[in-house]
Amino acid sequence: TGRQQWDGLATGMALATLDAASGYGAIADAALGWRDGRLTYVGPRAGLPGDPATLAREVLAFDGGWITPGLVDCHTHVVFAGDRAGEFEQRLQGADYAAIARAGGGILSTVRAVRAASEDALLAQSLPRAHALLRDGVTTLEIKSGYGLDYDNERKLLRVARRIGTELGIEVRATFLGAHALPPEYAGDGDGYIAAVLDWLPRLHAEGLVDAVDAFCEGIGFSPAQTRRVFEAARALGLPVKLHADQLSDLGGAALVAEFGGLSADHIEHTSDAGVRALAAAGTVAVLLPGAFHVLRETTLPPLQQLRAHGVPMAVATDCNPGTSPLLSLRQAMQLACTHFRLTPEEALRGATLHGARALGCDDRGVLRAGLRADFVHWRIGQPAELGYWLGGELAAAVFAGGRRVA
Ligand SMILES: O=C(O)CC[C@@H]1NC(=O)NC1=O
Numbered sequence: 183t184g185r186q187q188w189d190g191l192a193t194g195m196a197l198a199t200l201d202a203a204s205g206y207g208a209i210a211d212a213a214l215g216w217r218d219g220r221l222t223y224v225g226p227r228a229g230l231p232g233d234p235a236t237l238a239r240e241v242l243a244f245d246g247g248w249i250t251p252g253l254v255d256c257h258t259h260v261v262f263a264g265d266r267a268g269e270f271e272q273r274l275q276g277a278d279y280a281a282i283a284r285a286g287g288g289i290l291s292t293v294r295a296v297r298a299a300s301e302d303a304l305l306a307q308s309l310p311r312a313h314a315l316l317r318d319g320v321t322t323l324e325i326k327s328g329y330g331l332d333y334d335n336e337r338k339l340l341r342v343a344r345r346i347g348t349e350l351g352i353e354v355r356a357t358f359l360g361a362h363a364l365p366p367e368y369a370g371d372g373d374g375y376i377a378a379v380l381d382w383l384p385r386l387h388a389e390g391l392v393d394a395v396d397a398f399c400e401g402i403g404f405s406p407a408q409t410r411r412v413f414e415a416a417r418a419l420g421l422p423v424k425l426h427a428d429q430l431s432d433l434g435g436a437a438l439v440a441e442f443g444g445l446s447a448d449h450i451e452h453t454s455d456a457g458v459r460a461l462a463a464a465g466t467v468a469v470l471l472p473g474a475f476h477v478l479r480e481t482t483l484p485p486l487q488q489l490r491a492h493g494v495p496m497a498v499a500t501d502c503n504p505g506t507s508p509l510l511s512l513r514q515a516m517q518l519a520c521t522h523f524r525l526t527p528e529e530a531l532r533g534a535t536l537h538g539a540r541a542l543g544c545d546d547r548g549v550l551r552a553g554l555r556a557d558f559v560h561w562r563i564g565q566p567a568e569l570g571y572w573l574g575g576e577l578a579a580a581v582f583a584g585g586r587r588v589a
């Protein structure tokens with residue numbers, strides 16, 4: 183636009199731009215400008231091209247703290263009904279997973295709750311969880327389907343995902359995860375269920391409800407051959423793929439999603455060195471999900487040294503889901519990634535910003551750079567390492583998405 187004035191200008195704080203290989207891309211006494219949803223200035227306050235009051239319609243003069251890029255939670259199942267707290271309690275009273283699953287617990291109990299909930303009820307139950315993530319700094323939120331397991335209910339989940347973005351004023355990236363679990367009506371017929379999933383995908387995509395396609399490639403999920411059929415259908419529609427890969431066993435999931443040039447391989451606790459090399463060659467992001475590792479009390483770590491050695495970008499996400507990761511803070515996921523996976527706080531922050539954005543195929547966000555989206559968070563912290571340090575608490579003072587304050 184011809185208008186010269188910026189919409190906003192923040193001064194009086196430091197920036198962690200992440201637009202550098204190390205040191206958080208830090209700028210001490212900094213300024214940040216934005217107009218029409220895009221950043222116009224990222225740099226030292228002394229470098230501003232004029233007086234703040236004339237440069238921008240609104241000047242936010244902070245009294246310290248740090249601004250980072252808006253956080254990107256690139257792996258969540260945040261839309262669901264009910265919860266699994268009862269199972270959690272049963273397990274702590276001695277029941278075991280398999281017995282609970284045989285009694286109809288686990289994913290299928292959430293599927294029953296989702297099928298029984300109206301779209302509005304599903305939104306009412308899911309919005310508070312998404313709002314909690316937003317209040318803790320998330321400005322781009324990936325939301326998967328996968329608890330409907332039939333056309334109408336998968337569609338209901340994806341529609342609620344889109345409505346959450348509208349309600350909260352943030353971008354939601356919707357991922358179709360029809361291949362999440364086998365519903366009762368297809369018990370023993372995995373191939374028949376995959377055929378049904380492939381019938382739903384083009385119809386959901388035609389409604390604008392699908393940004394990417396995911397699958398759960400696991401012994402208790404779907405085989406590599408069944409996963410490949412889902413990926414071929416996604417590719418035929420021009421949709422990117424990602425995968426719940428090698429979470430509990432090495433089925434070659436990472437290599438399979440890399441073969442399709444996929445956006446990300448997620449969990450990957452059991453991925454082999456060959457799988458890591460495949461990710462590196464394909465430029466596929468490794469998404470670390472320490473919440474599930476923590477809640478399941480896993481002991482097999484993802485291949486972190488190999489990921490670093492081969493330069494595979496590592497993202498960090500909440501995997502917010504009622505069964506294995508009822509986690510409502512991406513910052514908490516960062517803390518768990520540092521504690522369990524020994525990520526440095528900078529690796530964890532890069533994993534929750536730039537690498538999270540790459541895992542969603544978004545190249546217009548994730549670092550603070552002029553021209554990119556004006557998604558940013560002002561934190562009440564004295565140094566960026568605190569974002570991987572504190573457990574809980576409320577550190578986000580203000581959250582902006584597209585230059586508009588959203589929390
Ligand atoms: O237990 C649930 O509800 C989801 C479990 C979750 N889904 C998946 O593919 N891996 C997981 O850990």
Ligand SMILES: [Fe+3]
Pocket residue numbers: 257259426501503
């Ligand atoms: Fe997941």
